[in-house]
Amino acid sequence: DVKVTQSSRYLVKRTGEKVFLECVQDMDHENMFWYRQDPGLGLRLIYFSYDVKMKEKGDIPEGYSVSREKKERFSLILESASTNQTSMYLCASSVGQVNSPLHFGNGTRLTVT
Amino acid sequence: GQNIDQPTEMTATEGAIVQINCTYQTSGFNGLFWYQQHAGEAPTFLSYNVLDGLEEKGRFSSFLSRSKGYSYLLLKELQMKDSASYLCAVKSGGSYIPTFGRGTSLIVHP
Numbered sequence: 001d002v003k004v005t006q007s008s009r010y011l012v013k014r015t016g017e018k019v020f021l022e023c024v025q026d027m028d029h030e031n032m033f034w035y036r037q038d039p040g041l042g043l044r045l046i047y048f049s050y051d052v053k054m055k056e057k058g059d060i061p062e063g064y065s066v067s068r069e070k071k072e073r074f075s076l077i078l079e080s081a082s083t084n085q086t087s088m089y090l091c092a093s094s095v096g097q098v099n100s101p102l103h104f105g106n107g108t109r110l111t112v113t
Numbered sequence: 114g115q116n117i118d119q120p121t122e123m124t125a126t127e128g129a130i131v132q133i134n135c136t137y138q139t140s141g142f143n144g145l146f147w148y149q150q151h152a153g154e155a156p157t158f159l160s161y162n163v164l165d166g167l168e169e170k171g172r173f174s175s176f177l178s179r180s181k182g183y184s185y186l187l188l189k190e191l192q193m194k195d196s197a198s199y200l201c202a203v204k205s206g207g208s209y210i211p212t213f214g215r216g217t218s219l220i221v222h223p
Contacts, residue, residue, distance in 0.1 A: 040215065042213050042214060042215035042216055045210060050209060097209075098144065098204055098208070099143070099163065101146055101158035101161060102146075102148075102158070103158070104157070105155060106155050107155055
């Protein structure tokens with residue numbers, strides 16, 4: 001079974017802090033994703049990576065950056081956290097094929113106060 | 114861009130059948146996925162359709178009509194544990210990135 005592990009289940013940070021969300025997958029998947037999920041808005045893509053050191057902006061990249069130094073790890077960085085970044089963050093991975101589904105981590109509930 | 118529509122909420126009775134619809138508008142269609150997400154948990158993959166027709170997997174079936182831009186997820190013999198959000202997602206244009214609908218919250222009551 002594919003395992004996608006997110007480092008924290010719950011996180012509380014203060015406005016202006018730099019925040020790192022870590023995600024690791026154990027199935028050698030090429031693709032990794034960061035989404036945020038908010039009530040009524042569904043899943044929105046923040047960033048996508050299709051290979052080590054490769055990244056593409058998603059629908060809402062503003063205020064975020066990412067790092068993929070190793071194939072198994074994809075980090076989401078909030079350079080200066082703001083209250084409107086309070087959300088559920090979901091990491092996912094997939095094989096590099098169009099017909100492959102996403103495998104999600106359990107999510108990180110981030111609260112910025 | 115892509116536009117994916119699904120009902121926001123549905124309710125059904127335990128033991129019944131429910132159909133959750135998803136309509137989409139896209140070019141270069143590459144497939145449609147259904148995911149189930151229980152409250153507070155990660156979405157999990159249910160089904161994938163790329164050709165027209167019905168795919169059956171136990172109590173769950175998924176249907177696709179590419180010409181109509183339409184899919185549905187059919188849940189039979191509903192159980193309380195089927196209460197969850199059901200997400201429709203479409204891939205197109207050869208992209209690895211799916212676009213998700215906003216999800217349908219299904220409430221199953223006794």
